[in-house]
Amino acid sequence: SAVISQKPSRDICQRGTSLTIQCQVDSQVTMMFWYRQQPGQSLTLIATANQGSEATYESGFVIDKFPISRPNLTFSTLTVSNMSPEDSSIYLCSVDKSGTSGYEQYFGPGTRLTVT
Amino acid sequence: AQSVAQPEDQVNVAEGNPLTVKCTYSVSGNPYLFWYVQYPNRGLQFLLKYITGDNLVKGSYGFEAEFNKSQTSFHLKKPSALVSDSALYFCAVRDHNTNAGKSTFGDGTTLTVKP
Numbered sequence: 001s002a003v004i005s006q007k008p009s010r011d012i013c014q015r016g017t018s019l020t021i022q023c024q025v026d027s028q029v030t031m032m033f034w035y036r037q038q039p040g041q042s043l044t045l046i047a048t049a050n051q052g053s054e055a056t057y058e059s060g061f062v063i064d065k066f067p068i069s070r071p072n073l074t075f076s077t078l079t080v081s082n083m084s085p086e087d088s089s090i091y092l093c094s095v096d097k098s099g100t101s102g103y104e105q106y107f108g109p110g111t112r113l114t115v116t
Numbered sequence: 117a118q119s120v121a122q123p124e125d126q127v128n129v130a131e132g133n134p135l136t137v138k139c140t141y142s143v144s145g146n147p148y149l150f151w152y153v154q155y156p157n158r159g160l161q162f163l164l165k166y167i168t169g170d171n172l173v174k175g176s177y178g179f180e181a182e183f184n185k186s187q188t189s190f191h192l193k194k195p196s197a198l199v200s201d202s203a204l205y206f207c208a209v210r211d212h213n214t215n216a217g218k219s220t221f222g223d224g225t226t227l228t229v230k231p
Contacts, residue, residue: 043221109159
């Protein structure tokens with residue numbers, strides 16, 4: 001299993017500012033994933049963060065808007081830059097861990113962001 | 117490409133009755149299928165998964181799901197619902213050849229169990 005913590009748990013930010021979200025895992029993992037869950041909607045993958053290389057972004061997401069760091073195998077940050085109200089979402093960090101019956105995907109508790 | 121459909125936005129059941137939350141999927145290869153539950157103001161919790169083997173998969177909190185390849189479905193079930201089961205449920209699919217973590221999630225189904 002994997003225990004994931006995120007900071008902050010929630011924040012209210014003004015438009016035009018940036019927020020950096022931290023994700024800490026209790027064990028080493030190769031890949032970490034950042035998802036967004038907009039109000040009343042499903043989860044959308046933003047990017048995959050590998051240690052030692054640039055993050056890989058999904059269609060519709062760009063590095064300038066969502067820069068990601070992955071300095072080691074247990075930690076990652078996601079920055080939401082130049083925020084607008086449309087960025088109000090829950091941002092979730094996730095990892096995969098392999099077990100005896102394949103992968104299981106674990107999620108952090110999420111960071112609830114409100115942009116005013 | 118992979119996709120998931122949860123045709124019901126809401127499911128309402130009485131406590132003690134059986135419940136079913138529906139999920140259908142589409143993948144180009146063999147599917148890995150997952151169910152997650154999200155309680156208010158909480159993160160996603162893993163319930164169960166299908167990778168291979170028995171079509172009936174048992175998971176946490178008494179939930180089970182049946183993989184049906186011909187109908188491309190993976191419906192979540194529980195024989196006797198509890199009020200505490202009320203939550204948002206997500207089905208997710210991944211092609212077994214897809215990079216780990218790149219699951220596609222359904223839109224979610226809100227389950228309400230009434231006393």
